[in-house]
Amino acid sequence: MSLLLGGADGFTDKGWLKDTQGRLIGGEDVAIGDLNHDRYGDIVVGHSSDSYDSDVELPTKGGALGVVYGGPSGTSGTLKPVWINQDTSGVPGAGEHGDGMGSGLSIGDTDADGYADVATGLPGEDLAGVTDAGSVLVLRGSAKGLTGTGARTFHQNTTAVPGTAEKADRFARTTALLDANADRKAELVVGDPDENAFAGSVWVFPATTASGSFSFGAANVGLPGTGARFGASLGGRR
Numbered sequence: 283m284s285l286l287l288g289g290a291d292g293f294t295d296k297g298w299l300k301d302t303q304g305r306l307i308g309g310e311d312v313a314i315g316d317l318n319h320d321r322y323g324d325i326v327v328g329h330s331s332d333s334y335d336s337d338v339e340l341p342t343k344g345g346a347l348g349v350v351y352g353g354p355s356g357t358s359g360t361l362k363p364v365w366i367n368q369d370t371s372g373v374p375g376a377g378e379h380g381d382g383m384g385s386g387l388s389i390g391d392t393d394a395d396g397y398a399d400v401a402t403g404l405p406g407e408d409l410a411g412v413t414d415a416g417s418v419l420v421l422r423g424s425a426k427g428l429t430g431t432g433a434r435t436f437h438q439n440t441t442a443v444p445g446t447a448e449k450a451d452r453f454a455r456t457t458a459l460l461d462a463n464a465d466r467k468a469e470l471v472v473g474d475p476d477e478n479a480f481a482g483s484v485w486v487f488p489a490t491t492a493s494g495s496f497s498f499g500a501a502n503v504g505l506p507g508t509g510a511r512f513g514a515s516l517g518g519r520r
Contacts, residue, residue, distance in 0.1 A: 328384030372430025390459030473513025
């Protein structure tokens with residue numbers, strides 16, 4: 283993935299994004315937000331596939347987030363790019379092939395502390411022997427950037443979350459973080475278009491807690507439910 287900086291004369295190509303070992307940072311999804319509250323946008327790249335780039339294995343088992351911090355020249359000269367996956371300290375779970383971490387990225391401040399947080403789906407996550415049930419992970423921003431400390435994970439077997447984890451649900455194919463009630467805290471919205479034989483459904487988590495979460499599908503808003511794949515795309519991303 284390359285970085286293009288806007289300016290009075292148009293775009294300036296700042297070159298390819300690379301990690302500290304010179305390996306290209308790329309993936310299938312991207313989001314930008316101020317994770318460390320320094321007023322520069324940070325780039326989060328979702329690398330949801332277990333793959334190789336330039337014949338060099340990346341630390342992306344089960345999927346990962348590549349984080350490149352922003353700075354005066356486009357990228358930070360002090361905070362180095364990092365890879366974060368389920369094998370990173372503090373992140374719940376373990377990196378397993380096919381988990382799909384990095385799917386459906388979204389960025390927003392969930393606790394009004396001034397640091398943007400990151401939500402990512404793990405639609406291929408297995409739960410208690412249920413294959414590809416799926417889960418969602420919320421990682422917190424901090425003065426030092428994105429961290430596994432205080433990370434939260436939710437799925438359909440989490441207490442107070444509507445529904446039950448089932449094979450091939452692929453919960454959290456999509457996510458959105460947005461402040462729907464203007465309380466300065468972004469709510470987490472999760473989409474699962476594969477739910478109930480592809481009817482699809484959407485879950486809302488107030489301030490990224492399971493308590494008070496609710497779900498609805500196409501039929502609840504007056505649309506045909508059969509094969510609707512409701513939740514396949516979510517607005518409100520930023």
